[in-house]
Amino acid sequence: MLELDLDRASRRGAPEAVLCDAKSVEQVAAIAGEYARLAAAGREDLGPVLFTRADAARAAAVLAALPGAHHDPVARFLAWPAEPPAPSGGLVIVACAGTSDLPVAREAELTARHLGRPTRLIADIGIAGLHRLVARLPELREAACVVVAAGMDGALPTVVAGQIAAPVVALPTSVGYGVAEGGRAALTTMLSACAPGIGVVNIDNGYGAGHLAAQIARWAPAPPG
Amino acid sequence: MLELDLDRASRRGAPEAVLCDAKSVEQVAAIAGEYARLAAAGREDLGPVLFTRADAARAAAVLAALPGAHHDPVARFLAWPAEPPAPSGGLVIVACAGTSDLPVAREAELTARHLGRPTRLIADIGIAGLHRLVARLPELREAACVVVAAGMDGALPTVVAGQIAAPVVALPTSVGYGVAEGGRAALTTMLSACAPGIGVVNIDNGYGAGHLAAQIARWAPAPPG
Amino acid sequence: MLELDLDRASRRGAPEAVLCDAKSVEQVAAIAGEYARLAAAGREDLGPVLFTRADAARAAAVLAALPGAHHDPVARFLAWPAEPPAPSGGLVIVACAGTSDLPVAREAELTARHLGRPTRLIADIGIAGLHRLVARLPELREAACVVVAAGMDGALPTVVAGQIAAPVVALPTSVGYGVAEGGRAALTTMLSACAPGIGVVNIDNGYGAGHLAAQIARWAPAPPG
Amino acid sequence: MLELDLDRASRRGAPEAVLCDAKSVEQVAAIAGEYARLAAAGREDLGPVLFTRADAARAAAVLAALPGAHHDPVARFLAWPAEPPAPSGGLVIVACAGTSDLPVAREAELTARHLGRPTRLIADIGIAGLHRLVARLPELREAACVVVAAGMDGALPTVVAGQIAAPVVALPTSVGYGVAEGGRAALTTMLSACAPGIGVVNIDNGYGAGHLAAQIARWAPAPPG
Amino acid sequence: MLELDLDRASRRGAPEAVLCDAKSVEQVAAIAGEYARLAAAGREDLGPVLFTRADAARAAAVLAALPGAHHDPVARFLAWPAEPPAPSGGLVIVACAGTSDLPVAREAELTARHLGRPTRLIADIGIAGLHRLVARLPELREAACVVVAAGMDGALPTVVAGQIAAPVVALPTSVGYGVAEGGRAALTTMLSACAPGIGVVNIDNGYGAGHLAAQIARWAPAPPG
Amino acid sequence: MLELDLDRASRRGAPEAVLCDAKSVEQVAAIAGEYARLAAAGREDLGPVLFTRADAARAAAVLAALPGAHHDPVARFLAWPAEPPAPSGGLVIVACAGTSDLPVAREAELTARHLGRPTRLIADIGIAGLHRLVARLPELREAACVVVAAGMDGALPTVVAGQIAAPVVALPTSVGYGVAEGGRAALTTMLSACAPGIGVVNIDNGYGAGHLAAQIARWAPAPPG
Amino acid sequence: MLELDLDRASRRGAPEAVLCDAKSVEQVAAIAGEYARLAAAGREDLGPVLFTRADAARAAAVLAALPGAHHDPVARFLAWPAEPPAPSGGLVIVACAGTSDLPVAREAELTARHLGRPTRLIADIGIAGLHRLVARLPELREAACVVVAAGMDGALPTVVAGQIAAPVVALPTSVGYGVAEGGRAALTTMLSACAPGIGVVNIDNGYGAGHLAAQIARWAPAPPG
Amino acid sequence: MLELDLDRASRRGAPEAVLCDAKSVEQVAAIAGEYARLAAAGREDLGPVLFTRADAARAAAVLAALPGAHHDPVARFLAWPAEPPAPSGGLVIVACAGTSDLPVAREAELTARHLGRPTRLIADIGIAGLHRLVARLPELREAACVVVAAGMDGALPTVVAGQIAAPVVALPTSVGYGVAEGGRAALTTMLSACAPGIGVVNIDNGYGAGHLAAQIARWAPAPPG
Numbered sequence A, B, C, D, E, F, G, H: 001m002l003e004l005d006l007d008r009a010s011r012r013g014a015p016e017a018v019l020c021d022a023k024s025v026e027q028v029a030a031i032a033g034e035y036a037r038l039a040a041a042g043r044e045d046l047g048p049v050l051f052t053r054a055d056a057a058r059a060a061a062v063l064a065a066l067p068g069a070h071h072d073p074v075a076r077f078l079a080w081p082a083e084p085p086a087p088s089g090g091l092v093i094v095a096c097a098g099t100s101d102l103p104v105a106r107e108a109e110l111t112a113r114h115l116g117r118p119t120r121l122i123a124d125i126g127i128a129g130l131h132r133l134v135a136r137l138p139e140l141r142e143a144a145c146v147v148v149a150a151g152m153d154g155a156l157p158t159v160v161a162g163q164i165a166a167p168v169v170a171l172p173t174s175v176g177y178g179v180a181e182g183g184r185a186a187l188t189t190m191l192s193a194c195a196p197g198i199g200v201v202n203i204d205n206g207y208g209a210g211h212l213a214a215q216i217a218r219w220a221p222a223p224p225g
Helices: A008-012 A025-040 A056-065 A099-114 A130-140 A156-161 A178-191 A206-219 B008-012 B025-040 B056-065 B099-114 B130-140 B156-161 B178-191 B206-216 C008-012 C025-040 C056-065 C099-114 C130-140 C156-161 C178-191 C206-216 D008-012 D025-040 D056-065 D099-114 D130-140 D156-161 D178-191 D206-216 E008-012 E025-040 E056-065 E099-114 E130-140 E156-161 E178-191 E206-219 F008-012 F025-040 F056-065 F099-114 F130-140 F156-161 F178-191 F206-216 G008-012 G025-040 G056-065 G099-114 G130-140 G156-161 G178-191 G206-219 H008-012 H025-040 H056-065 H099-114 H130-140 H156-161 H178-191 H206-216
Strands: A016-019 A049-052 A070-072 A077-080 A092-095 A119-122 A145-150 A168-172 A198-200 B016-019 B049-052 B070-072 B077-080 B092-095 B119-122 B145-150 B168-172 B198-200 C016-019 C049-052 C070-072 C077-080 C092-095 C119-122 C145-150 C168-172 C198-200 D016-019 D049-052 D070-072 D077-080 D092-095 D119-122 D145-150 D168-172 D198-200 E016-019 E049-052 E070-072 E077-080 E092-095 E119-122 E145-150 E168-172 E198-200 F016-019 F049-052 F070-072 F077-080 F092-095 F119-122 F145-150 F168-172 F198-200 G016-019 G049-052 G070-072 G077-080 G092-095 G119-122 G145-150 G168-172 G198-200 H016-019 H049-052 H070-072 H077-080 H092-095 H119-122 H145-150 H168-172 H198-200
Touching: A016 A206, A025 A049, A025 A056, A049 A056, A049 A099, A049 A206, A056 A070, A056 A077, A070 A099, A077 A099, A092 A099, A092 A130, A092 A206, A099 A119, A099 A145, A099 A168, A099 A206, A119 A130, A130 A156, A130 B130, A145 A156, A145 A206, A156 A168, A156 A178, A156 A198, A168 A178, A168 A206, A178 A198, A178 B178, A178 D178, A178 H178, A198 C198, A198 C206, A206 C198, B016 B206, B025 B049, B025 B056, B049 B056, B049 B099, B049 B206, B056 B070, B056 B077, B077 B099, B092 B099, B092 B130, B092 B206, B099 B119, B099 B145, B099 B168, B099 B206, B119 B130, B130 B156, B145 B156, B145 B206, B156 B168, B156 B178, B156 B198, B168 B178, B168 B206, B178 B198, B178 C178, B178 G178, B198 H198, B198 H206, B206 H198, C016 C206, C025 C049, C025 C056, C049 C056, C049 C099, C049 C206, C056 C070, C056 C077, C077 C099, C092 C099, C092 C130, C092 C206, C099 C119, C099 C145, C099 C168, C099 C206, C119 C130, C130 C156, C130 D130, C145 C156, C145 C206, C156 C168, C156 C178, C156 C198, C168 C178, C168 C206, C178 C198, C178 D178, C178 E178, D016 D206, D025 D049, D025 D056, D049 D056, D049 D099, D049 D206, D056 D070, D056 D077, D077 D099, D092 D099, D092 D130, D092 D206, D099 D119, D099 D145, D099 D168, D099 D206, D119 D130, D130 D156, D145 D156, D145 D206, D156 D168, D156 D178, D156 D198, D168 D178, D168 D206, D178 D198, D178 F178, D198 E198, D198 E206, D206 E198, E016 E206, E025 E049, E025 E056, E049 E056, E049 E099, E049 E206, E056 E070, E056 E077, E077 E099, E092 E099, E092 E130, E092 E206, E099 E119, E099 E145, E099 E168, E099 E206, E119 E130, E130 E156, E130 F130, E145 E156, E145 E206, E156 E168, E156 E178, E156 E198, E168 E178, E168 E206, E178 E198, E178 F178, E178 G178, F016 F206, F025 F049, F025 F056, F049 F056, F049 F099, F049 F206, F056 F070, F056 F077, F070 F099, F077 F099, F092 F099, F092 F130, F092 F206, F099 F119, F099 F145, F099 F168, F099 F206, F119 F130, F130 F156, F145 F156, F145 F206, F156 F168, F156 F178, F156 F198, F168 F178, F168 F206, F178 F198, F178 H178, F198 G198, F198 G206, F206 G198, G016 G206, G025 G049, G025 G056, G049 G056, G049 G099, G049 G206, G056 G070, G056 G077, G077 G099, G092 G099, G092 G130, G092 G206, G099 G119, G099 G145, G099 G168, G099 G206, G119 G130, G130 G156, G130 H130, G145 G156, G145 G206, G156 G168, G156 G178, G156 G198, G168 G178, G168 G206, G178 G198, G178 H178, H016 H206, H025 H049, H025 H056, H049 H056, H049 H099, H049 H206, H056 H070, H056 H077, H070 H099, H077 H099, H092 H099, H092 H130, H092 H206, H099 H119, H099 H145, H099 H168, H099 H206, H119 H130, H130 H156, H145 H156, H145 H206, H156 H168, H156 H178, H156 H198, H168 H178, H168 H206, H178 H198
Parallel strands: A016 A049, A092 A119, A092 A145, A145 A168, A168 A198, B016 B049, B092 B119, B092 B145, B145 B168, B168 B198, C016 C049, C092 C119, C092 C145, C145 C168, C168 C198, D016 D049, D092 D119, D092 D145, D145 D168, D168 D198, E016 E049, E092 E119, E092 E145, E145 E168, E168 E198, F016 F049, F092 F119, F092 F145, F145 F168, F168 F198, G016 G049, G092 G119, G092 G145, G145 G168, G168 G198, H016 H049, H092 H119, H092 H145, H145 H168, H168 H198
Antiparallel strands: A049 A077, A070 A077, B049 B077, B070 B077, C049 C077, C070 C077, D049 D077, D070 D077, E049 E077, E070 E077, F049 F077, F070 F077, G049 G077, G070 G077, H049 H077, H070 H077
């Protein structure tokens, strides 16, 4: 009853991803083991595979079967094989305001990288200190797509989208309390943004944001330098 | 069964306000008429009175009884007597992004003015065009209190509050559609603001925002010039 | 107090858009008139302008000032000048299930076209009759970006995104009744989609969807043929 | 204060079911013990009884009193006596997309089986890989009723219902995160389905779905083969 | 761009239905006209067609094209051809508490009848007067499926389902005020029902309820007498 | 900073109640200790005091200070002094469907008893088995007030209120899952009840329900026998 | 299909009430006509009947059939026969803050009066001017039950309940805007009240509030004087 | 990647604040360590810093790096340096009803004090015992700004605001259960308040309330005595 979607690469041009937190440790181990088995059997069309939202136990289960996988514990993310493809297409920048949004932002960046894009992470711009954001605009304008992760009021993607020409993927996070608890406030703000050019993904869906950004940047010119 | 609250001035230091849209035209006419009768009878402690959220029919009923009242149809607002008190205390600035939020912003400004503060209205700053906002910062920093009205994503008050030292009264408006319909998205954004120094009022409550701003600016020094 | 954002073209590479339904007829007329005045004055940097969500009265106000504008009454959309730029970049396909979602889908298509992309509208695919959708897959796979508009359960974007390699812009519409009233059900479905590669916009935000799609398709190769 | 509903079989033609997770371990033990006592006393009208949503402690309490019961830990389900009735009526198929929805899907299948229907479980069809679903259609069309369990966006029941003639019981699960957390997104999608022929049950109510499916399939012809 | 789904009969064993209130009068007229044209051309596989949620203007458009259609203004329902198929399968009873829920209940009954089932409407049972409900139980027990429509607290389906062996289709209506406004309270009650054997449809979805009931009763024995 | 409200008895004719779960163990101990101190000092106007929603640790803290208090662990309730007043006024019956709602129902009964009413608890009537409810009607009709506790769909109070002349206090409980999780479904059902004569209290507010019932039954004749 | 519930008087000790706004004018006319017919036929057990939420057209329909009915247009209420029963039991006071809540408050008062209680309406107490409320406390303490109607923040019932010994029926009204729109804010406040002794009814349910108050006051001593 | 916002003091006239509960212990330790390092390096513009919502582990991390910080465990608050500035401006009073709201109230008071205002905490006024509140009015009227913290129904700020001339900062707390769970009921009540002069902050945002109050009281005269 394993769910390998091995033809996804040909159908969608993207690796399979296994959402771990809705599966038991045993189920995750079985899926990782099946990949190991197929690899050992020399299966040729075996693409890369990503494991997302993996806590320590699930990550250990993946690593036991696929010891060569890359594991980022903060992002709760694993990729196998560990090495991302050679970067092609335009630059994907993932931006957030600070340490709280970092795990989800990092998941987005890793996803885009393992889908083959050059990536960069900017983790210290916010709307309270506008001068920092303004100082970063030239850098942000190099990107073919900017993922902006934000919790609390979720206003950062709007501000960024208003200043650049590239599309923005807005990534609400569940960071917040009171009316912002769980990320709904951030989500609603992003959907209501006055500035056009914003595509929104589900709360904490760093994988989805990175995937979309990689698709968007696919045809764009490589970044300068 | 009239609801005149004539001792409010002594108790709270503020004129009575009549919320018109939850009353019938007849009820509004009766209240205005009672004020006219008391004024004609020479009642000395009769303070000023504001009529808010008054549509054309209710405004006409007020003006029939109190022909000297000041009427601002866009703000759906009347004040009697028409002349505001001589301004005292700090400057109240009311800011919004554009024409859609203007009626509520104007209601806030008129309320603050008729409570005795010097006021100014700025109606063309938004977060999409950040440069306009930045250009206005010196002016915004002259205020003892800034009321920021915003619909849609409601992100403007956060951005303003992050740049100035004076308190911000955040005034969500019901301008918007989709998830922003009715103003709940703007309200939630404002309550979730990362920047401190923001007090939020109910959606479309221009009267409450102006009243609070007037109280806040009461002891502040007069604006320069 | 006019809100022309004439530098948007240079800042964002996109024409200004005027959201009409949150403005009075007089306000819309004034904005359109200002464009006419600047054009008559020979202003060189005057880019194209879009008027969205314009009912009959507001559309008439625009046409009175800018008689050469293109008007699509079903989409409640006007563009001035009438002629879109010569198409460049990848193909934008806008797809929906039927007549009810057509106005919003058309607004998305017109926006993408006036931002300079080649566009196509497919209005008869749904998930109840899966065979129709399957038959359209080769055509959908020609697009650099597919906008999928859907009301009711909003499941169509997920199904499409699972079958193609290009990014999907999911556009929920307010078509529906009961729990689907107002489009929240469709919006939530789209945000929860199992398939990655989907960016969601606000309910009925055809303009935003078309704008985002045009940005996404900017660097993609031109469609075959 | 025991709640045995022994006449339910005659009144409704179905066994009693004990919802365990809203009861203490002691209460569950007492109910199971009462069944054991009545059985030992030779009570003739004592029908079968199901214990649902039973965690390990509650399951142990049931098994201590009724050691012959059948226990499925994944489905958190026990049936006493262990053997289901000889199957009669039409085939009930329970379908889901993968491992995450399996516990609830299994609860539905076991319920239908212990109510006397022939059942089958299909756990690998989803809407992202449409080809798998299409390949399963002939099998799905053998059923007199199909229960479709789905979390996240909950779109699978709509797609299935559009392709078959038998009624579909839509079973939302609480699998999901962000806006899909708790299963409300899936529930709303199912209620909004464009395709007719769908009856929806509460989130995670596998028992209710299986019960309804067994009733629906009661009069249908037996499956081929 | 007409949406005739002429192969639905073979695929699903049910006539096409046109949801009128999300379409313009012109769109409805075009669809009805296309049916008339195909009929005049002697198209053989042309099944019956239902028009639901049709107000006066849309009903007139249908009748202009298909003058022989049956029209029930209370149920806002039209069927063409007017004559339902000869009844087969088990009895479908549609029950509600009173006059307010009658339009939706009637839509359910007409749908089931035009899908080929024998039907009956009971419109005077409620839970406040329990004796009336008890008196009707023998009649309700004749049905192969009972559709129960209810607004306000929506408790009637639960009570009915607890007393009979046949499945219940719960049909919430938008009748109600305060917390019951729009039918959400009734819907939630039905989904939370303690009694099993209930499948719920969307608020005011009489068509869906009748369709599901007709499918459920398909294989059941004909009613007595 | 102790919150003893010793004049409540004279002002409201009811003992003080201490809601324990929003206080720390230390705070609860301090309040109980203050009562003990005042009692030891011979304070004459010291009325009885109730401690509600007290878990094991908080109950132990109360019993340490007031060893003579009555403690009901299921209801998480303590009363001091242990002995309720001699019963006066009409009978208060507290009814629920089963074991899950028992803790809250019991809290209601104990409150009414310690406020001086004769009380009775009926814990096995539900709407699925209507015959049990009907058999209990003569008993229910002896009450001056009936508290009906219910979780899940919350339909029981409506059914009871429709059959008796005395007022019903509807007490929603948080028992339920899916859409019924947390008790909101039950609450909404009770507020939407078709039958008049129902007053609703907050979810799980057994204390409030018992208090209100005791007030309602105050003047009623004593129960027969 | 008329819904006369003529045995309600014997079953519940209260007159029938016809909720008019969920019925068509024709349906209301038919019900009123049936009462007239039965009265003309000398039916002896024909109790009084109330018509609630009746707009002008529905009221006219009632008066055409039952010309002797009492009609209060503000309360949208009719009673037949016009004369209430001789008052018995304790005093019911209905209190509200002002003119906006008056229609619903008046509906509650008329209902209690036509159910046989002495009643009084107090329409000028609020929590902003606490001194007015305090001045009214002696009068409020004469009541056997106080109905408190309030919109906006709905805080008045809590304040009243904290000061008196009689039970309070809390009646939220739909008066309000922004977050208070539709009465949900007031309802939630009332359910969350810190003070015990409050039973809440649905928003704008003046009939239900008056009915409950009349039941509560039934056994209480007659008011002084 | 540290987020020190050292120029906030000059930009906003307020110390930096570090929201601890959305950061890991390591991140909090790193930020505190950076302050210690800069202080050791003699950095002159290093303003005071507040650490809010700090549980035991995060507080220990701060104290390890900045041993001289002031720590209030109930308020989960630390300030460095420990000594607040000499008080200037008007008096800030923080008021709440009792022990449950104390932690958040105390956080507000400490924030205002460390921003330089004279402060006082009143923790025993509520609306159930109105006499206590009335007795405190003279004291409350000494304040330049009153922060009122309240959970459950959240009605206290309205009552206070109606009696005094100074602005009120309404601070909803998450204390409550049932419909009041999480503080949304209190928040909504405060936003809907009939009395003007209230600015609302997010649920449990004691820091934000204290910050705003300190800004409001900045220019007011010092309290008497």
